[in-house]
Amino acid sequence: MTTLAPPPPRTRKTLAELLHELGDIPASRVRLFPYPGTASEADAVWVNEHERACELVNGTIVEKSVGLPEDFLGSWLTTLLSQSVVPRRLGLVVMGRPQFRTIHGNLREPDVSFTRRDRLPTPLPQVGGWCPDLCVEVLSPGNTPAEMAMKRAEYFAGGCRLVWEIDPRTRTETVYTTADESFVVDAPGTLDGRDVIPGFTVRVGELFAELDALAEEP
Numbered sequence: 001m002t003t004l005a006p007p008p009p010r011t012r013k014t015l016a017e018l019l020h021e022l023g024d025i026p027a028s029r030v031r032l033f034p035y036p037g038t039a040s041e042a043d044a045v046w047v048n049e050h051e052r053a054c055e056l057v058n059g060t061i062v063e064k065s066v067g068l069p070e071d072f073l074g075s076w077l078t079t080l081l082s083q084s085v086v087p088r089r090l091g092l093v094v095m096g097r098p099q100f101r102t103i104h105g106n107l108r109e110p111d112v113s114f115t116r117r118d119r120l121p122t123p124l125p126q127v128g129g130w131c132p133d134l135c136v137e138v139l140s141p142g143n144t145p146a147e148m149a150m151k152r153a154e155y156f157a158g159g160c161r162l163v164w165e166i167d168p169r170t171r172t173e174t175v176y177t178t179a180d181e182s183f184v185v186d187a188p189g190t191l192d193g194r195d196v197i198p199g200f201t202v203r204v205g206e207l208f209a210e211l212d213a214l215a216e217e218p
Contacts, residue, residue, distance in 0.1 A: 022057055023147030031061035044107050045099065045127060053097055056107040057150075064109060065142030069168050069211060071096075073138050074111040076210050077166070077202075081114060084193070084200040091116040091133070092124075100128035102154040110155075112136035114197060131158030133196050138166045153179045162196045171208050 018036055019025060030036060034043050037059040044056035053064040066074075078095040085093050092115045099107040113132035121129070135155045137148065152163050156179045163176035173191055176182045185191055185204050193200035 018060070022060060022062060023150045024144045025062065025147050026065075026142055029063045029065060029142060031063065034061070036060040041101075041105065041107060041127070048097060048099060048109070053109060055099070055109050056105070058104065058106065065140040066096075066111065066138070067140055070111065070138040070140050072211055072214070073166055073168060073207065074136070077136060077138075077207065078112050080202050080207075081112065081197065081200065084197060085114065089117060090114075090197065092120055098128060100131055100158075102131055102158045106154060108135075108151060108154060110135040111138045116196075131155055131160045133160060134162045134164070134193070135160050136164045136166065138168065149179075152176055155179075162194060164191065166207075168208070168211065171204070173204055173207075 015027060018030065019027060022030065031039070031047065031054070034040070039056060039059050039061045041056060044054055044061050047054045047061055053066065055062050055064065074095050078093060081093045085091060093112070095112050097109065098113070099109050100113070102108050107127065108131075110132060112134075113136065114134040115128070115130065115132045119130060119133070131154075135151075137143075137151065139148070148165065155163055156176075161177075165174040165176070167173070171187055173185045174182050175185060175191070177194075187203075187205035187208065189204050191202050191204055191207075
């Protein structure tokens with residue numbers, strides 16, 4: 001089982017050390033103001049609302065890495081999930097900008113998420129004070145294996161029960177039932193909500209077919 005150490009002390013001396021701490025991400029995704037290691041939740045919420053989608057990681061504002069293909073897949077999956085969740089009033093499906101607190105004061109922003117209804121406070125807050133039951137990440141070229149491993153560890157430590165990682169380049173989806181246990185579903189296979197969203201299924205090929213159809217001539 002993956003164990004999560006607390007954030008390292010603010011003794012880093014180089015940019016390379018900072019980037020490694022954040023999961024070996026590209027330097028272009030790191031905000032220099034507020035200075036890395038000093039950003040607050042309020043800073044991250046402001047940037048997220050007024051400028052760019054971002055996360056707060058160990059006191060550093062990290063911009064999200066999402067392009068049009070990833071955004072389209074996220075929106076299409078949100079639609080499919082909502083068609084299953086909303087009529088049965090199972091809970092909350094959201095895409096993109098909503099931020100959720102994980103451990104160490106971090107704010108994470110799954111590309112798509114589902115939280116079951118009995119966990120939702122009333123009224124809904126600006127920042128979710130919980131980790132969703134399902135967290136979906138649509139992988140972009142700017143994401144790294146180390147970054148995604150950090151996210152998965154935080155999600156499951158925060159109470160998440162299921163993580164889907166969708167890779168538009170390989171046309172596969174990796175299903176994580178714990179931070180370390182996973183299996184891959186490719187185009188002929190079916191993705192299902194297991195006991196998190198009972199009854200939800202979608203063929204992986206169907207999900208990517210909508211993206212491919214955009215490139216076809218009308």
